[in-house]
Amino acid sequence: MSRDSGQGRPGTLYLLLFVVGAVLIGMYLGRHMVEQDVRTATAAGPDVTALEQSLRKARAELEVSTTRHDVDRQALQMVRAELAAQKNEIAALEEDLRFYRGLMAPETTDALISLVPPEITYGATPGEYSYRIVVLQRARKHEWASGSVAIAVSGTGIDGPVSYALAELSEGVTENDLELGFRYFQAVEGELSLPQGFQPLAIEIAATVQKPRKLQLKERYPWPF
Structure with missing residues (x-):
């Protein structure tokens, strides 16, 4: 009995040593893996x-x-808007240039004062209009012309036919008879506002020329709108 017990102790000791060794190896491997993970994470940080x-x-x-x-x-939108405005301005200047060139073209050798059909365009708000009325001298030799011109807008009001002098419709005009003094032409232009309930029918222009010779001019132009 005692011999069997002595022979069993070395086996138990070996088993114990194996278990302890396995635990130590496992701890070592675990620590090594943790340290490797830490080093990997540290290296990946940057x-x-x-x-x-x-x-x-x-x-x-x-x-x-x-x-x-x-x-x-x-900026592109601003440039495009500016270019459009410049084109409109150039077109208006070209139109004015053609208009005034037509005025300057002589038709006869004798001095002749005449009226040009008025230009009426819509204004910014309903009932407001822009106007331009020209008195000109067509001649090869342009003498100084002087006199006066009266402008009125006739039509139908609430109480029937009525006529308004330009001074009643345009803030820039203070007198019914406007003074004329020119060698080639003179333009009367500005803004006018029609009274409510008034239906314009015609523009009436009466010019009295004193020089270079006395002359009376009267024209009645239909309202263009």
Whole structure:
């Protein structure tokens, strides 16, 4: 009995040593894996930081590009609007130039004072109009012409036929008889406002020329609208 007990102790000791060794090896391997994971995470840290910095930089560049695009678009719209305004201004100047060139073209060798059909255009608001009335001298030799001109708008009011002098319709005109003094032509132009309930039918122009020779001119032009 005692011999069997002595023979069993070495086996138990070996088993105990094996278990302890396995535990120590497991602890070592576990610590090694943890340290490796820590080193891997530490090594990856700078890469993540670099990616975050790159992302912030890309976002900033995108914001700058978007702002620049908006500014460029607004600038382009402003340039287009300015070009359109300049084109309209040039067209108006060209129209005026053609108009005045037509006025300057001589038709006879004798001095001749005449009236040009008035130009009436719509204003900014209903009932308001822009007007231009020209008295001209067509001649090869233009002498100084002087006199006066009276302008009125006739039509139908609430109580029947009525006529308004230009001074009653245009703030820039203070007298019914406007003074004339020109060598080639004289333009009377401005803005007029019609009373409510008034239906214009015609523009009446009466010019009295004193020089270079006395002359009376009267014309009645239909209201263009």
